[in-house]
Amino acid sequence: MQARAQMFKFGNKTVRNSLQSRLIMGVFWSAGLKVANTLMSLVIGIVLARYLGPDKFGVYTYIFAVVTIIGLPTKAGLPSLLVRETAKYQLNQNWPMLRGLLLASNGFAMLAACAAIVYIVRFWENSSSVEINAFFWALLLLPIVAFGNLREATLRGLRNVVAGQIPEMLLRPGFILIFIFTAISHQVTVDVELAVKYNALAAFLAFVVGAILLARALPLQVRQCRADFQPKIWLKSLVPLSLFSGMQVLNGAVSIAILGQLSNMMDVGLFRVALQGAELVAFGLSIFSIVLGPHVARLYEKKDMAKLQRILTLSTRASLAVALSAVALLVVNGELLLQMIFGAEYTSAYRALIVLCIGQMINAATGPVAILLNMSGHENETVKGIAVNLVINVSMCVLLIPLYGHLGAAVAATISFSIYNAIITWAAYRKTGINTFIVGKKFKG
Secondary structure, three states: OOOOOOEEEEOOEEEEOOHHHHHHHHHHHHHHHHHHHHHHHHHHHHHHHHHHHHHHHHHHHHHHHHHHHHOHHHHOOHHHHHHHHHHHHHHOOOHHHHHHHHHHHHHHHHHHHHHHHHHHHHHHHOOOOHHHHHHHHHHOHHHHHHHHHHHHHHHHHOOOHHHHHHHHHHHHHHHHHHHHHHHHHOOOOOOHHHHHHHHHHHHHHHHHHHHHHHHHHOOHHHHHOOOOOOHHHHHHHHHHHHHHHHHHHHHHHHHHHHHHHHOOHHHHHHHHHHHHHHOOOOHHHHHHHHHHHHHHHHHHHHOOHHHHHHHHHHHHHHHHHHHHHHHHHHHHHHHHHHHHHOOHHHHHHHHHHHHHHHHHHHHHHHOOHHHHHHHOOOHHHHHHHHHHHHHHHHHHHHHHHHHHOHHHHHHHHHHHHHHHHHHHHHHHHHHHOOOOOOOOOOOOO
16 A cells, blocks of 8 residues: 655645655755765864874874774675665565664674774773874774664665764764864864864764664654564675675775875875865765665666656766866865965875866766665676776775875876776666766667
8 A cells, every 4th residue: 555645844835745855855955964064074174184284184094094994894785785675675664674674784783893892902902102092992983883874874764864864964073073172272282092082972972863863763663563584685785785885995995094004194194185175076976875875776666767767867967067066166276275274284185186076076977876786786786896996996006106195096096986987887777777877868889
């Protein structure tokens, strides 16, 4: 039996809560959260870059890159699996299976978190220097982030996209800013260790709020039914999704890790600043990727390919429009903005910033193609693409970083990422018949 269409008030008019209205409202609020998150993250980066200096800011960035690599098992592919399967189970009102999936995913995260905690305790026994202590506090983030990712994914799967983003996008950076500015106002020296401690505390507080939001959003039927399990089906999808997620995270951190080994911490700090600037170009696509996930899963499940093609094409065009605007701003005023915002010592990151912007512009032109593949059950294709991306990126980093430092890392990331987007865009068209590229038309041949 089809659920009756819900209604909601918008000004004086009553608007049908259709897919279109959900997408519009989701994009609207997600854009607001993304703007707030970008601004707060930028302020955090500016304050830490200025207070720590390029060398110490490089140490801070390097610590989180290493911890990110160590924490790959805690991320796995569970968030993507949860978004997809939760959306399908809610559509079909399969509450026992949804309950079983939630129990299984939390159990897996608990095992990964326990392993991380054991490593933390053993690591703490041998810690001594400030950098080592900072690394310890960063490791504490692993179990918190693992459960936070599951909470956010479940809310997104239930189409509570905005509620799912609030803890990580708004509260966590907000708490960090409060802690930093409180310390500065009381003339407390903000060093690397204290900055990492603030991150860990903020993540914990954001997780608590997120857990409350999920408890309120979870359907009553899920709490009252007995759990059913499909471990073979879930594992079949979880393995490639985990490989994709792991290599995606590794690909993002490997440039920084190799920079720290083959160059110096100043190069790490400059590269981090360039990455932060390039995130403006990916702003539009990141919003649509967050909002579209559960809707893509539902439309593909219903075989409504015409509507799916339409919303993906519109999303790609909107994402590219945002990307082109950001690139124009950064090309013309990037060096001046780096000097004004981060300080004169960071202006040498300008060339790396422009190179990374080119890669993000290509990314925007291909649209939310990874979302399409992962939400339609073709996650094996994204694994193949990201594997090629990782191999090319690592190889080029090893070759270019000793010669060109942070600029070499930027060139490696852009070339490998562009090849990855070309591979999965073609794979998505072959597997689904959907073309996420900017033109939105069928390929010839």
